[in-house]
Amino acid sequence: MASKAVNVPVNAANKEKDVNAKLQLYGIYSAFANGKVPSNKQIDVAMNTALQWQGLSQPNKKLSAEGQNLMHDLRNVIEQAKLLMLSKNSGNLLQDFIWQTQQIGKADAHGVAAPIDKGTAKQHGNEALDGLRTLGTLLITNGQFRKLLSDASVLLRDIAGDAAQKTANKVNPSEDALSQIDKPAEDNTWHEAPDLSRQNIRGQIQSKVPIGKKDLNRAAGDAAQATNPDGSRDPAAAADRAAQDQQQGTGSTDPQAGARVAAQNLKDTASKNIPEDQKEKARQYRERTNAYFKNKLPQERREQVVYRLKKMVVEIQGHQDYTQAIDTLLRLAEEYSGHTQSLAQQGTSSAKGARNQDGVHLAEADLK
Numbered sequence: 001m002a003s004k005a006v007n008v009p010v011n012a013a014n015k016e017k018d019v020n021a022k023l024q025l026y027g028i029y030s031a032f033a034n035g036k037v038p039s040n041k042q043i044d045v046a047m048n049t050a051l052q053w054q055g056l057s058q059p060n061k062k063l064s065a066e067g068q069n070l071m072h073d074l075r076n077v078i079e080q081a082k083l084l085m086l087s088k089n090s091g092n093l094l095q096d097f098i099w100q101t102q103q104i105g106k107a108d109a110h111g112v113a114a115p116i117d118k119g120t121a122k123q124h125g126n127e128a129l130d131g132l133r134t135l136g137t138l139l140i141t142n143g144q145f146r147k148l149l150s151d152a153s154v155l156l157r158d159i160a161g162d163a164a165q166k167t168a169n170k171v172n173p174s175e176d177a178l179s180q181i182d183k184p185a186e187d188n189t190w191h192e193a194p195d196l197s198r199q200n201i202r203g204q205i206q207s208k209v210p211i212g213k214k215d216l217n218r219a220a221g222d223a224a225q226a227t228n229p230d231g232s233r234d235p236a237a238a239a240d241r242a243a244q245d246q247q248q249g250t251g252s253t254d255p256q257a258g259a260r261v262a263a264q265n266l267k268d269t270a271s272k273n274i275p276e277d278q279k280e281k282a283r284q285y286r287e288r289t290n291a292y293f294k295n296k297l298p299q300e301r302r303e304q305v306v307y308r309l310k311k312m313v314v315e316i317q318g319h320q321d322y323t324q325a326i327d328t329l330l331r332l333a334e335e336y337s338g339h340t341q342s343l344a345q346q347g348t349s350s351a352k353g354a355r356n357q358d359g360v361h362l363a364e365a366d367l368k
Contacts, residue, residue, distance in 0.1 A: 021049060037095045040086055047082040051075060128332055131325040138322055144312035148305070159296065222261050 028046060031038060038046065051057065056078075059071040089095075116124075139145055221233035316322050 024049065037098050039092055039095060040089060043085055044082060047078055050078055124332055124335075127328055131328045134321050134325040135316075138316045138319055138325075142312055142316055144308055144315060148308060148312070155296065162292075218265065222265050 024046070028038065028042075056071060056075045059068045063071070220235045
């Protein structure tokens with residue numbers, strides 16, 4: 001006789017246990033999604049459930065030795081984390097800290113109010129621009145200013161004329177040279193061929209230059225030695241150390257001392273390599289230049305220029321438009337200085353308002 005019993009392919013107890021575990025995981029996910037954190041009791045239940053999982057409690061024998069050790073270590077980590085959470089988080093302090101920080105809002109912390117609107121700021125900008133334009137107009141329309149520009153132009157033209165005349169005197173050939181134009185050279189006269197080799201040309205150029213490559217390298221080494229506290233002559237090391245000082249705000253190097261040493265070194269080297277006759281010519285040229293400008297701008301003329309500049313300033317300051325423009329600029333400067341102070345005070349008050357909230361104090365208490 002056939003049996004009337006029905007085969008049940010699923011173990012009801014295991015099914016119920018599996019469903020409960022999945023519902024528990026879904027509940028944990030939903031709580032985190034809504035910004036909530038579990039209590040110590042819930043954490044204890046969740047970790048115990050994880051420890052009872054067969055994969056942790058009884059690892060599969062088919063796993064390698066390393067795999068079984070890994071599962072064993074994971075079980076120990078979960079157990080130690082559970083003990084740490086329950087022993088160091090008495091009274092759900094961590095959960096309360098997270099809750100209090102989530103509840104911190106604006107409260108007494110109010111926003112910083114702009115002292116003026118966009119239209120007023122644009123109007124003030126136009127007023128400042130008009131004031132500056134007025135001052136510029138008063139300057140370029142003043143008679144003293146126009147006369148000073150005219151006199152400066154005349155003086156520059158006079159100097160340019162002297163320079164052109166001197167240049168023409170140097171360029172114009174002498175009468176003796178002009179008289180030799182139509183005469184041929186003497187018969188069978190030969191001259192030595194010039195040496196146009198690279199070595200000769202390079203030697204001539206180097207002889208004309210008072211400072212060579214070796215002099216520059218020596219000056220760079222002296223500068224690095226003066227810059228570095230350890231006396232190193234490596235310019236790259238000195239540059240790296242100076243960059244490090246700039247980043248860290250330290251002052252172990254002295255770039256100014258290095259620059260002074262390098263400049264003095266190059267100056268002394270150039271002075272040694274320049275012949276005395278050329279130095280004398282340079283001194284004479286400098287003296288003639290100074291004498292020329294003193295002749296063009298004597299002491300009396302310089303004093304007169306200073307007096308005329310002062311007179312121009314007095315005339316501009318006495319104009320009605322100048323007073324109005326200066327009053328406008330000073331008023332705007334004073335007003336925006338007050339706005340800056342007001343914004344600073346509002347920012348301080350806003351920060352204090354946020355600091356005085358109860359949630360902040362409770363969160364600080366939880367941290368302590």
